Amino acid sequence: MLAQWHEFYGLLGTAAAALVALLFVAASIGVGFLSADRASPTHTFTSPVLAHYTYVLFVSLVTLVPNATDTWLAAIVGISAAAGIAYSGLIMVRVLRSSVSDLEDRFSYGASPPAAYTVVLASAVFIFEHSEIGPPLLATALVLLLLINIRNAWDLTLFFAQRQASRQPPPTPDQS
Numbered sequence: 001m002l003a004q005w006h007e008f009y010g011l012l013g014t015a016a017a018a019l020v021a022l023l024f025v026a027a028s029i030g031v032g033f034l035s036a037d038r039a040s041p042t043h044t045f046t047s048p049v050l051a052h053y054t055y056v057l058f059v060s061l062v063t064l065v066p067n068a069t070d071t072w073l074a075a076i077v078g079i080s081a082a083a084g085i086a087y088s089g090l091i092m093v094r095v096l097r098s099s100v101s102d103l104e105d106r107f108s109y110g111a112s113p114p115a116a117y118t119v120v121l122a123s124a125v126f127i128f129e130h131s132e133i134g135p136p137l138l139a140t141a142l143v144l145l146l147l148i149n150i151r152n153a154w155d156l157t158l159f160f161a162q163r164q165a166s167r168q169p170p171p172t173p174d175q176s
Contacts, residue, residue, distance in 0.1 A: 001070045001127060002063050002135055012142060013060030019146070020053045023153055045109055046156055048091045052113055052149045055084055056142050059120070063138075070127050077138065078124035084117035108152050116145040 002009070062068070062076050095110035119141035126134030 001130065002073065005135055005139065006064065008139060009060040009063045012139075012146070013057050013064070016053050016057035016060060016146060019150065019153065020050065020057065023050055023053065045095075045152070048088065048109065048113065049149045049152045049156065051087065052084075052145050055080065056146050059138075059142060070130055074124045074128035074134075077127065078121055081117050081121035081124055085114055085121065088113035088117055105155065108148055108155070112148045113145065116141050116148065119144070 058080065059077060062073065062080075065073075092110040092114055095106055100106060100109075120138060123134050123138035123141060126137060128134075
């Protein structure tokens with residue numbers, strides 16, 4: 001069912017992989033602001049962007065598996081979408097409980113990812129039923145997830161860069 005989509009998913013997966021790499025560069029800018037604490041902004045804002053990019057890459061790779069049946073593809077995509085809904089729902093709760101008051105951030109980090117994963121889950125059902133709407137719906141949901149997280153990664157990069165710029169430079173040996 002997805003044979004005609006081969007080039008699309010090849011390009012989408014490549015884009016997701018490149019964005020994962022760029023996210024590591026962005027995170028290096030904010031290395032002093034990252035925290036291992038599970039309740040930290042790192043786990044609420046930065047880690048989910050990586051998870052969503054990785055999900056787009058994963059689904060793109062799954063769709064490119066040679067000789068994959070629609071049933072197999074629907075099962076893998078459906079199960080992983082359900083996990084994505086659960087994960088992004090947890091992140092949405094964290095975002096809503098955070099001190100972020102910007103509606104755009106609440107929408108982009110909180111509400112949009114669970115909506116995208118829900119559309120992915122719906123597309124898995126349509127693919128399982130061999131409906132023609134399944135492939136374009138899956139493509140739409142994954143592009144939406146990719147675009148939302150491009151915005152989020154840019155937001156995080158600006159946040160880290162602004163924090164880095166506001167830091168005082170370390171004292172030189174003459175000033176010690």
